Amino acid sequence: LVGITDTSFTESVRVGNIAKDAGAQALVLAHAPYYPAAPVEVLSYVEHMAKELPLPTFLYNMPSHTKLVFDPKTVRAAADIPGIVGLKDSSANMHYFHQVQELCRDKPDFTLIVGPEELLAETVLLGGHGGVNGGANMKPDLYVALYNAAKAVDMDKIAVLHKKVMDISSGIYTVGKYSSYLRGLKCALSCIGICSDGLAEPFQPFDKDERAIIKQHVEELGLTK
Amino acid sequence: LVGITDTSFTESVRVGNIAKDAGAQALVLAHAPYYPAAPVEVLSYVEHMAKELPLPTFLYNMPSHTKLVFDPKTVRAAADIPGIVGLKDSSANMHYFHQVQELCRDKPDFTLIVGPEELLAETVLLGGHGGVNGGANMKPDLYVALYNAAKAVDMDKIAVLHKKVMDISSGIYTVGKYSSYLRGLKCALSCIGICSDGLAEPFQPFDKDERAIIKQHVEELGLTK
Numbered sequence: 001l002v003g004i005t006d007t008s009f010t011e012s013v014r015v016g017n018i019a020k021d022a023g024a025q026a027l028v029l030a031h032a033p034y035y036p037a038a039p040v041e042v043l044s045y046v047e048h049m050a051k052e053l054p055l056p057t058f059l060y061n062m063p064s065h066t067k068l069v070f071d072p073k074t075v076r077a078a079a080d081i082p083g084i085v086g087l088k089d090s091s092a093n094m095h096y097f098h099q100v101q102e103l104c105r106d107k108p109d110f111t112l113i114v115g116p117e118e119l120l121a122e123t124v125l126l127g128g129h130g131g132v133n134g135g136a137n138m139k140p141d142l143y144v145a146l147y148n149a150a151k152a153v154d155m156d157k158i159a160v161l162h163k164k165v166m167d168i169s170s171g172i173y174t175v176g177k178y179s180s181y182l183r184g185l186k187c188a189l190s191c192i193g194i195c196s197d198g199l200a201e202p203f204q205p206f207d208k209d210e211r212a213i214i215k216q217h218v219e220e221l222g223l224t225k
Numbered sequence: 226l227v228g229i230t231d232t233s234f235t236e237s238v239r240v241g242n243i244a245k246d247a248g249a250q251a252l253v254l255a256h257a258p259y260y261p262a263a264p265v266e267v268l269s270y271v272e273h274m275a276k277e278l279p280l281p282t283f284l285y286n287m288p289s290h291t292k293l294v295f296d297p298k299t300v301r302a303a304a305d306i307p308g309i310v311g312l313k314d315s316s317a318n319m320h321y322f323h324q325v326q327e328l329c330r331d332k333p334d335f336t337l338i339v340g341p342e343e344l345l346a347e348t349v350l351l352g353g354h355g356g357v358n359g360g361a362n363m364k365p366d367l368y369v370a371l372y373n374a375a376k377a378v379d380m381d382k383i384a385v386l387h388k389k390v391m392d393i394s395s396g397i398y399t400v401g402k403y404s405s406y407l408r409g410l411k412c413a414l415s416c417i418g419i420c421s422d423g424l425a426e427p428f429q430p431f432d433k434d435e436r437a438i439i440k441q442h443v444e445e446l447g448l449t450k
Contacts, residue, residue: 005259007232009426032259034230034290037427038403045427065259067292178263201234202262202270 001088001132003028003060009049016053027053028088028132030060031068039071043078050083058111061089061096072096076103079110086111088132094119101127117143118169121162124150134185135168138192138223142168164221171217176210179203187214192223226357228285230255234274241278252278253313253357255285256293264296268303275308283336286314286321297321301328304335311336313357319344326352342368343394346387349375359410360393363417363448367393389446396442401435404428412439417448 002019004027006012016027031037031045050057059078061070070078070087078084089097089112097114104110114123117133124130124147136143142164149157172188173181182199187206190197191214197205206214218224227244229252231237241252256262256270275282284303286295295303295312303309314322314337322339329335339348342358349355349372361368367389374382397413398406407424412431415422416439422430431439443449 005232007230030259031427033427034255034257035404035407035428036289041404041427041429044429048426064261065292067290179260179266182260201273202256202258202266203260204266204269 001026001028001058003030005030005032005065007032007034009045012049013052016055016057020054024055026085027055027057028060029053029057030062030066031070032066033068036067039074042068042070043074046074046078046084047081050081053083056085057083058086058088058113059084061087061091062115063091069096072099072103075100076107079104079107085109086113086129088113088115090115092116092119094122097123097128098126117165120146120165121150121158125153125158134181135165135172137185137194138168138172138188138218168221168223171221172214172223175213175217176206183210184214187211188218188223191215191218192225226251226253226283228253228255230257230290232257232259234270237274238277241280241282245279249280251310252280252282253285254278254282255287255291256295257291258293261292264299267293267295268299271299271303271309272306275306278308281310282308283311283313283338284309286312286316287340288316294321297324297328300325301332304329304332310334311338311354313338313340315340317341317344319347322348322353323351342390345371345390346375346383350378350383359406360390360397362410362419363393363397363413393446393448396446397439397448400438400442401431408435409439412436413443413448416440416443417450 002024004012004015006015019027031042059070059075063069075087087100101112111129113130113132114128115132117131117135120131120133130147133143146161146165149161172184175184182203183206186197186199189195199205227249229237229240231240244252256267284295284300288294300312312325326337336354338355338357339353340357342356342360345356345358355372358368371386371390374386397409400409407428408431411422411424414420424430
């Protein structure tokens with residue numbers, strides 16, 4: 001799933017085509033216009049975009065980063081557009097997510113997933129389709145196991161696995177004084193040996209002291225390969 | 226003054242170079258990273274950007290569109306960076322603007338201007354350097370006259386001209402149900418014959434009925450050439 005966060009229509013389509021050529025399976029569209037847009041404008045943008053994008057596309061609700069909320073009615077209307085296959089919601093607002101679920105009851109194939117891994121258990125317990133979670137870059141089997149436990153309503157297993165997810169969240173995403181999630185995740189991935197901790201400007205990797213803390217947490221949390 | 230609103234460092238520099246080649250005098254940098262950035266990250270971005278941009282550059286504080294506020298201390302620190310020549314503030318928060326003015330008292334050549342024309346009078350009365358106002362695209366002489374009246378502390382003249390500015394604001398920027406400022410301004414400019422009312426997606430020009438209202442207001446407000 002490749003994210004599209006560009007503010008421009010033309011550039012967004014270009015990212016979609018490059019993603020397809022690179023082997024992506026689907027796209028995640030965080031509509032992020034510079035000028036705040038109204039629901040009817042957002043919907044017409046999604047309609048036009050779906051015609052031009054070369055892969056199945058999820059809407060990406062990420063108001064803290066885009067300042068835009070995909071209105072629940074807009075999501076339901078988008079579910080009728082060919083090529084729009086679901087919603088990834090990273091608002092961390094489960095009231096919003098449940099509203100979308102209610103409106104999409106007649107569209108069971110329209111996939112509703114959440115971003116924040118801290119909400120994966122309740123999402124699946126209450127009928128959501130799953131998560132695209134940052135922590136799964138470090139330890140995918142944990143998040144798959146939590147998904148399966150929630151799907152099976154195995155509350156004892158959920159309690160254990162949800163606790164592990166919360167420990168990763170507290171241990172990896174709260175180090176340093178700012179941009180802790182982004183820098184913590186990239187630093188941990190680098191400690192594990194999955195990728196470098198390089199970030200696009202204006203973000204900088206953690207310094208030596210912060211990296212030492214992350215490294216210790218990575219080991220204590222059993223995140224090493 | 227050409228605006229840079231791209232989220233990417235490389236693309237932002239590219240816009241700056243294109244603007245210079247096209248004859249721009251200065252740039253206005255609305256730092257708009259997708260991930261929310263902390264003040265120290267914003268400052269390092271501005272420092273790096275100033276080294277690469279080919280023209281004098283204003284910071285552009287536009288939190289409703291970028292979700293980022295240039296912290297007053299960041300503005301003061303940026304005033305020491307070669308190439309950063311001022312701040313345009315479109316927050317409409319005069320408390321913020323006065324805080325910045327206080328911090329920049331020892332830098333009288335660092336230019337402090339506002340975006341919202343509804344705040345031009347008080348900005349200049351209280352020591353600000355002026356405005357870059359949307360309405361000045363339609364009727365520049367009115368805004369120059371208001372600036373001059375405020376500079377001369379001619380309160381009678383200010384009252385008359387400020388009222389005209391407010392009438393334009395109410396008449397042109399409040400038509401239609403959404404995106405009224407942007408669509409109203411472009412529609413009025415098109416009625417006057419200055420440019421077309423075309424907008425980048427997801428925005429659409431006003432329809433026939435909304436255009437008729439704008440056209441009437443343009444005539445009543447004396448905005449025709």
